[in-house]
Amino acid sequence: xxxxxxxxxxxxxxxxxxxxxxxxxxxxxxxxxxxxxxxxxxxxxxxxxxxxxxxxxxxxxxxxxxxxxxxxxxxxxxxxxxxxxxxxxxxxxxxxxxxxxxxxxxxxxxxxx
Amino acid sequence: xxxxxxxxxxxxxxxxxxxxxxxxxxxxxxxxxxxxxxxxxxxxxxxxxxxxxxxxxxxxxxxxxxxxxxxxxxxxxxxxxxxxxxxxxxxxxxxxxxxxxxxxxxxxxxxxxxxxxxxxxxxxxxxxxxxxxxxxxxxxxxxxxxxxxxxxxx
Numbered sequence: 001x002x003x004x005x006x007x008x009x010x011x012x013x014x015x016x017x018x019x020x021x022x023x024x025x026x027x028x029x030x031x032x033x034x035x036x037x038x039x040x041x042x043x044x045x046x047x048x049x050x051x052x053x054x055x056x057x058x059x060x061x062x063x064x065x066x067x068x069x070x071x072x073x074x075x076x077x078x079x080x081x082x083x084x085x086x087x088x089x090x091x092x093x094x095x096x097x098x099x100x101x102x103x104x105x106x107x108x109x110x111x112x113x
Numbered sequence: 114x115x116x117x118x119x120x121x122x123x124x125x126x127x128x129x130x131x132x133x134x135x136x137x138x139x140x141x142x143x144x145x146x147x148x149x150x151x152x153x154x155x156x157x158x159x160x161x162x163x164x165x166x167x168x169x170x171x172x173x174x175x176x177x178x179x180x181x182x183x184x185x186x187x188x189x190x191x192x193x194x195x196x197x198x199x200x201x202x203x204x205x206x207x208x209x210x211x212x213x214x215x216x217x218x219x220x221x222x223x224x225x226x227x228x229x230x231x232x233x234x235x236x237x238x239x240x241x242x243x244x245x246x247x248x249x250x251x252x253x254x255x256x257x258x259x260x261x262x263x264x265x266x267x
Contacts, residue, residue: 031189031198032209033177047174047229050206051241058241060174062233097202100241102174102233 020091025084027091035059037088042067042074046088048099056098061085160193161216168220170252171266172244173229179266180227188216210243217248221257229266 019028026038035046044067047060064081066072076084085103092099169185171177180187189198197204197212226249231238239245252258 029201031201032204033189033198047177049172049177050209050243051238052206052210052243052246053241055206058234058238063174100235100238102231102235102238 020094022087022090025087027088032057035088037084039084042071044068044084051100054098056100059088059092059099059101061088061101061103157193157212158215158219161188161191161212162219163191163216165222166224168216168224169227170217170224170244170248171227171229172242173231173266176227176229176266179229179264180225183225183227185225188213191216206243210247213243214247214251217251218255220252220255221259223260223262224252224258225262225264227264227266 019026024039027035029035029048030045032050033048035048037044037046044064047063048057050057064076064084066076067074082105086105089101089105163186167186169180169183169187171180171187177187177189181190188194194212194216197209226244252261
């Protein structure tokens with residue numbers, strides 16, 4: 001998977017970890033408690049929280065259940081959720097962000113596409 | 114030999130005199146530094162304080178959104194907390210931990226805790242939780258807190 005930084009303007013914003021664009025998606029952090037994932041005009045947010053003692057965040061990948069407004073009525077398939085989770089993990093690795101997650105690919109079998 | 118020792122002694126004495134002079138000469142600066150330090154601490158406490166019954170705490174999945182939507186003021190909506198939150202990963206966790214302690218220490222009256230799930234989280238996450246390890250112990254020692262209301266987040 002390849003990534004590139006999301007625009008030079010984004011890089012000047014100190015409030016966010018630089019947004020990254022992957023293949024058809026974008027991920028950025030918003031403060032300490034949110035991570036925003038985008039695919040086209042669809043977006044969703046994932047909860048995070050800083051961990052005590054050293055660096056790192058807990059990322060609640062298990063909490064991904066639906067798109068954010070105005071697409072909240074569009075159901076996310078099991079395959080989509082799996083893809084979103086793995087895309088976010090890839091972005092976290094790209095950032096070299098120390099994290100712990102309540103979901104890992106090894107915790108469930110990859111869905112057949 | 115004598116000269117050498119004397120020289121050393123002289124140097125040693127000069128060192129102490131220099132230190133003393135520096136100390137005396139630095140008193141105004143030290144006082145200014147202390148004033149700035151106290152001022153900074155005061156500003157930090159003011160910037161992380163909320164009114165009675167307004168403190169809102171949270172932990173676990175989805176809990177920060179619930180806290181944000183509540184009628185209270187979670188730490189990331191206080192003047193200082195919002196700046197730290199906006200700085201995101203530029204803020205060391207230890208700084209956020211300290212700010213959380215100050216926020217919990219300033220709480221009064223009825224405080225609300227939005228409790229989300231840690232389901233599926235790796236072992237040890239609760240051990241690393243700022244809420245369980247910093248905020249809650251501080252709240253328990255805070256005599257101004259009269260009640261803690263727990264609100265589960267589905």
